[in-house]
Amino acid sequence: MVALLGSGASMCAVRDGHSVGSTVGFSPLDGLPMGTRTGQIDPGVLLYLLQDKGMSPEELSQMLYYRSGLKGLSGGISHDMRVLEASDAPEAAQAIDYFVFRVRRELGAMAAILGGIDALVFCGGIGENAHRVRRQVASGFEWLGIELDHHRNRISGTVISSERSRCRVFVIKTNEERMIAEHTLSQFRSQARTDSLTEDAA
Incomplete structure (x- = not known):
């Protein structure tokens, strides 16, 4: 399982080197919430904004791509996870909580596709640097064999799973x-x- 978490975010289930499931759809708007992009959204919301609120397709596109995601969920505080984690505003906490919730939901779904996972890779700006987010994502997944070593996680080591963890958890820098x-x-x-x-x- 690969979790690319950053301003752009997606997850991929991998079996024998091939993708068998992904959060990415037709466009980069689908799947996880991102820095400024919505992630998965009920199409009924889009129809409501177009038909009832009178938004033009151009206005809707600007909102979906550039004013949503972490930035929109936090009430415009920031699209940057570092800024949100440093903020005391409840809107910032709400944005982080929703981001973690969606990552956890997709992790469970991808695990079902794979029939369990033997490795979880965190990468991307958030995945590589936000140890609190990694801890929140992994918490409660002991039934799936995921257990973090909290010291390794805090220092963003390459391997952050504990010795007891059946699933190895990695932090790998992307290029x-x-x-x-x-x-x-x-x-x-x-x-x-x-x-x-x-x-x-x-």
């Missing part, structure tokens, strides 16, 4: 730019080989 570059280079090399074989055959 999306490098992965994009590596995949792009791989495609170029593959295309170059194909072009070379085509020329030889001709």
